[in-house]
Amino acid sequence: MPFEKLDLLQGTLDVMVLKTLAAMGSMHGYGIARRIERVSGHEVLLNQGTIYASLMRVEQRGWIASSWGTSENNRKAKFYAITDAGRRQLAKETEYWERLAGVMDKVMAMQRGNVGEEPA
């Protein structure tokens, strides 16, 4: 299925939001959505609207904070910024993702013959 976009795993969008804000500083919802699309090379299936549920979840947990401000082209928009608690959470999530990715790599590299019981 190389021609279809990736479906987002449950909860991954929240991590992406955190990482984006950690890397880019304060941003509005549209900016975050665009950023994720761009960084993923337009590979994830993201209806931009779904970002708002994710922002709400993460904000309610106190990992990001929001305030209304003005964009560079003078539009009023809500800006989000990561909090200290958010950074700590991101560190945890990052570690988790790296471990999971490592395990997935190994499992996917499995070939007939070279995996089995250790020789005695």
Add this chain to the structure above:
Amino acid sequence: MSTLRRARERWLAFWSKPRLGAELEAEIAAHIALATDENLRLGMTPMEARRQALVEFGGMNMAKDQQREARGLMKLDILMQDLRYTVRSLGRDPGFTIVAVLILGLGIGANVAVFSVVNTLLLRPLPFTHSEQLVWIAPPPTKCGQSCATYSTDAYDEFRMYSRTFQDVTGYFAFSGPGNLSLNRGGAPIPATSIDVIANFFQVLGVEPALGRTFRAEDALDGAAPVVLLTDAWWKTQFSGDPNIVGKAFEMNGRQTTVIGVLPKSFDFGAVFSPGAKIDAITPLDLYGPPRNWGNIITMIGRVKPGVTNAQAQQDAAMAAPHMCWRNTIPQSCGSYAPKNGEGGVVPVLLKDYVSGKLRRSLVVLWSAVGTILLIACVNLSNLLLARAASRSKEFAMRGALGASRLRIVSQLLTESLVLSLCGATCGLALAWIVVSWLAHQGAIALPLLSTLRIDGAALSWTLLIAVFAATLFGVFPGLRMAGTNLTESLKDSGQGSGQSRKHDRVRSILVVSEVALACVLLVGAGLLLRSFMNVLDVDLGFQPERAAAIKVLYDDSAPDGNASAHKRATIIQQVIARVSAIPGVEAAGTTDYLPLGQNRSWGMPWPKGIKPPDKGPDSPLVYVISPGYLHAMGTRIEGRDFTWDDGPTDQSVVMIDRSLAQYFAKLANWPNGNALGQMLATGGTGSRIVGIVDDVHEESTESLGGWQIYYPMTQASPSGAELAIRTRMPPAALAASVLGALRELNPKQPAAEFKPIQMLVSHANSPRQFFMLLVAAFAGLGLLLAAIGIYGVISYSVTQRTQEIGVRMALGATLGQVQLDVIWKTLKLALVGIGLGTIGSLLAARAIAALLFGTAPTDLAAFAGMIVLLAGVSLAAGWIPARRASRINPMVALRNN
């Protein structure tokens, strides 16, 4: 941490929906604007730029929904929606709503009221500190009345000394009668009732006074200044709640008595120890004064040490018993309380069990009856909801078609049931509150703790519990049926004889049958209890309570010696009787020291002269010291002769005994012809001659013949007071004033004592049985009504559904009678199946309540037949109304309408 925070945020968000909603709108608008700006920069036309922005944003409503779901409490939102919808739809159908809420209100109200009674009598601890440590100490039941259930002051002392498992032991004087205290505040003396208690009584029970102090040991010493504790009620009514009452002295029983304290409102001596009695004051018992010579007078109450089990306490009491003497100065009286024939004479039982243990069975029956009512109410509601659901099936099918999930529809229906149930519970609670407040003031019902009855936290929780239970019970079934409705079928089903309606019909019939069966069980149970009550009323008590009354007479027979005292007493009482007998309407008058169905005592067995008493004799007879004419006034028949005023203190001692005792003596002593009349009893001195044999009197209970009786003349033996019994030609109450007036004329100190119709004493004794019988009968009536409503509902619904069919049949020539008969037959079938099942259930239920019946077999034909006929009759009446309607269907109209 963050999860908690999120929960709080969601809760807050739930309450600020408009603000958050507006903010989201603004944010999305900004998003689209920013995206459009960017697309414009990329060179798109304004239209295309905006379109592209919207495409990339994705589903607008879905995004909003997702955000709302993440933000707030969606479940609660749905619930609120359901609630709003429920209120609207119930409001549209007020007839249904009112009937449903009324049915539930009655069912739940009855349950809450009975729960309160059960909770007060059985579940809630007694109103004392650590009441689980309190025990009632008494021998097993005997036939010799209170004298055999009490202990002497010496025995009390020894028990207190030798028992090891008790923190302390106390007790009270068991023979205080009503009206034994006369308060003189100028004017007519005011009668009141006081109880003598051992000085440590309140410490042992753990009762703190509301004002002042309780008794100290020195208050009870011989020659101590008289002191009194007032109950809250008497303090309020008689002393207008004077806050400075402590330390004031009043003339009570002729002595200046100091009030040392007021008891708390929560302390109600009568409610715990003497159901139905109103106690006004508590006085200290002089343990080492004259009461030492009075024999068995103390009822013992103990507080065991923490952690001591009842078995341990019983063992300990059995060890202490042999040390107890009836009178320490009489060595052979020691050990008279020791266990005999494996039966202990000193047995502690939990005070709670003593107070309400006897009622457990009745209360369980009551609880089951009221539970059945709730069940019937639920079945009825289920039926109503099914009928309603049938008319709404298209609505639900439509909602299903539009995407509502099964769960969503069931939860909507359950919300409706819950709302109905909670409305019903509110009504029920109000109803229960009325019933409970009324019951709490029924002093005439001899049930313990009744005055402490109230709707408390436990009752409120119970209300909520059964409301939710009921809602689930009657809501789930119609809910599941509705949610399972097949869309095409119900949209097609127009209601005439199609499969769906038939199925509905069958379900509703099953519900009605079960309702009838449950009502049948209730009715038969009530019938059996009613028959038992009638049988109790029919018992020959040995006296005629109608047109008889009694009043306590105060007299002063103090004299230097017994004979002089007897002479003085005889003169006074003879005068009283002569004066009262002269009042027009009075047929006969006489005095006794104890009235039937009240207090009593015994003096040991007066064996026939010349007979060696058997080793293990029966319980000794109850003793009554009476005047000539008393038995006549009570309507008790005498064989032989009554006492006369000529049976003086120095003449031949005479007695009368009851027929059973006479038979026992005659057999024991082998008297010629088995006749006790004229024989002699060894009562000390030269012995007493039996001059009369009288009817066996129900002295302790209307339901069973208790102990034997022996009567002594007040001219020869010393009575412990005088209750003047009179027999009248008119309702006794009409004579109350003139009798009291006559007594006042003779003795200005005569208090305005209560003029008690003897019938009242009997009713009082019957009141617990009457109470339970009336409640069960009321529930049975309610069950019958609900069953009738159920039958009416089903038959009426089926007639409505079959209007067209009936129209066709009538058009084809069916007569009115045939149509009516058809409907009635349908009713009868339902009723008969229900009654059949109910009869089987009744037989089982009757066996379970057999112990509560009196003179009535659990298979009593009259009760069964009567109730079955009643149920069948009411069912037919319920079916007859729709049957009439069916026969009035105009075939033309019926056929045109569809």
